[in-house]
Amino acid sequence: MAVATNVTEHGVVLPSETALTPAEMVARAEAIAATLVDRQAETEERTFYAQDTHEEFLRAGFYRILVPRRYGGLEYGIDTFMRVTMALTRGCPSTGWMYCLGHAHALVVASLFEERAQSEIFAGGDFICPATVAPSGTAERTPGGDWVLNGTWGYNSGAPYATHFIGHTLVSPGEGLPPAPMMFIAERSQWRRLSDWGKQLGLKGSGSHSITMENGVVPGHFTLDTHVSQVDVSKGTPGRTLHGNPEYGGGQLSFMVIEDAILAVGMALGALDAFEDLMRSRVALFPPNLPRTQDPDYQFWYGQAAGMIATGEAAVLNAVQQWREICALGPAAVTKEVEMRIAAICHQVVDLCWHAVENYLFPTAGSSAVRHGERIERVWRDMSMFHSHAGFAVFLSTIAKRELAKARFGVEDHAHA
DSSP states (O other): OOOOOOBOTTSOBOOSOTTOOHHHHHHHHHHHHHHHGGGHHHHHHHTSOOHHHHHHHHHHTGGGSSSOGGGTOOOOOHHHHHHHHHHHHHHOHHHHHHHHHHHTHHHHHHHHSOHHHHHHHTTTSOOOOOBOOSOOSEEEEOTTSOEEEEEEEEEEETGGGOSEEEEEEEEOOSTTOOOEEEEEEEEGGGOEEOSOOSOSSSOTTSOEEEEEEEEEEEOGGGEESSOGGGOOOTTOOHHHHHHOOGGGGSOHHHHHHHHHHHHHHHHHHHHHHHHHHHHHHOBOSSTTOOBGGGOHHHHHHHHHHHHHHHHHHHHHHHHHHHHHHHHHHOGGGOOHHHHHHHHHHHHHHHHHHHHIIIIIIHHHSOGGGGSTTOHHHHHHHHHHHHTTSHIIIIIIIIIHHHHHHHHHHTOOOOOOO
């Protein structure tokens, strides 16, 4: 059913169905996710989700969930975004990953950039913007204040349908000081995607291609002299002031690690769905060869995994709630200790979900159920790949634990022996 569109005071055309509630948005994601299960192989082969899936996401409003209403977005907040991500990932891990890491950075832009930049960046309403944290490339300042960038940045999940790209590079602050990080956002016309994804162990369809820039131009007001993981929001943000929404003043690092945990839960739920299908359709391997639903061992394996995954889901949704409550308390409440505590929760969530799949679902599903291309086999590959992701393997597993303790006990930073 078509719904008339209208225009904001900033000239942005609002999407249809603007009265759609967050709960209805999540239900829509769950319905779409059910159609993604049988398309996982083609998504891996293509290395990103299909054009018609992308168009369905556009119609559903998924690329406007985190965009401020001021610019034609839905501004539903991170709770709705995370639940939509979990649902899509449950249907297809690669699709959920690509969607999540493509749209999530609307929150970064709406939080950290000034009004002039936001009005230009969000002019299209729908927003898809992969980001990398590793500095790369070179940047030269023009007399007019713009930056000319050259280089290649890897692992840009969401690149195939992206409207923008957030990257980091190193620039010299002058006066003999060492180079420092600069975060920038580049419009789609200033870069191109390389066809270099799909040969990895897992997440083959996550659209995590490299992006290259050859004399790409980035306006000066599209840059920030910081690294996204090091942003201090405790004194407020442009977005909190501009939009009057506390969630545009929340911890950027803790928001990013919540994404990791949500993705892990979605993947594990997909594996549990596949295991349940096997429970209902197959018999136990040894006499008396009972249906698996009646076999005590299979009952235990299913129940153990289901309990672990449910615990992970409860924990990450609580972390989302904590994040939102901290935002509401005001900028000063977003401390390093708070961010690292949320990171510690998220690490436990990922660990629980991984061990539920690795220890209970994958080894007991049966050899025919873990052949290449089977749903549980794919989740196992995807979660194995997840474990090599820098955000989990390095930050959540190690650095966040140390930083939590240091923040709690007031230990100053120093070289780690």
